[in-house]
Amino acid sequence: WVEDTPGLWSVRDGMIVGKHDGLKHNDFLRTERSYKDFILKLSFRLVNGEGNSGIQFRSKAVPNSHEVAGYQADIGMKYWGSLYDESRRKRMLAEAPPESLAGLDKAGWNEYVITARGNRITLELNGKRTVDYTETDPGIEDTGFIALQVHSGPRIEVHFKDIRIRELK
Numbered sequence: 001w002v003e004d005t006p007g008l009w010s011v012r013d014g015m016i017v018g019k020h021d022g023l024k025h026n027d028f029l030r031t032e033r034s035y036k037d038f039i040l041k042l043s044f045r046l047v048n049g050e051g052n053s054g055i056q057f058r059s060k061a062v063p064n065s066h067e068v069a070g071y072q073a074d075i076g077m078k079y080w081g082s083l084y085d086e087s088r089r090k091r092m093l094a095e096a097p098p099e100s101l102a103g104l105d106k107a108g109w110n111e112y113v114i115t116a117r118g119n120r121i122t123l124e125l126n127g128k129r130t131v132d133y134t135e136t137d138p139g140i141e142d143t144g145f146i147a148l149q150v151h152s153g154p155r156i157e158v159h160f161k162d163i164r165i166r167e168l169k
Helices: none
Strands: 009-012 015-020 027-030 038-046 053-063 069-078 081-084 091-094 110-117 122-126 128-134 145-150 154-166
Touching: 015 027, 015 145, 027 053, 038 053, 053 081, 053 110, 053 154, 069 110, 069 145, 081 154, 091 128, 145 154
Parallel strands: none
Antiparallel strands: 009 015, 015 154, 027 145, 038 110, 038 154, 053 069, 053 145, 069 081, 081 091, 110 122, 122 128
16 A cells, blocks of 8 residues: 555555545555456445544546545445545545445444456445446546545545455456
8 A cells, every 4th residue: 555644544444444634635555556447345334423434446547636536435424335536526426225225334334346347347335236337438548546535624534444346357
């Protein structure tokens, strides 16, 4: 993993923990290598159900910045289970329908499954499909690193565990 800001990320009790008491920029813990087609499964929780986080994929570093550009599977606030285009097109690509979030425990453990195959991306949150997105812009890269995010703003603590990735051929 590549740590952008020392002190924000730690390992505790088998979890990767992202935590800050107030931050002016988003921060990321990135994989050293890039991935193209894959299935990524992981469990996460927002302590007290508060804050904003996400999982970046097929992402690139933004030069001279703390930002990364690429797809983001959102965690928290009003964006649970949605697909955002972080620091690139800077817009929501697909929002999770409310019925797909039934049973979501905002303060408890939840599981994401992110599948990226060719130009199709699907997100599942706790076994329910929240996004089925097909990329139609030919200029969008289909490879990049995976990163865990702590969002700027007030205090946040997010936990990630059981991270598994299977590359697809």
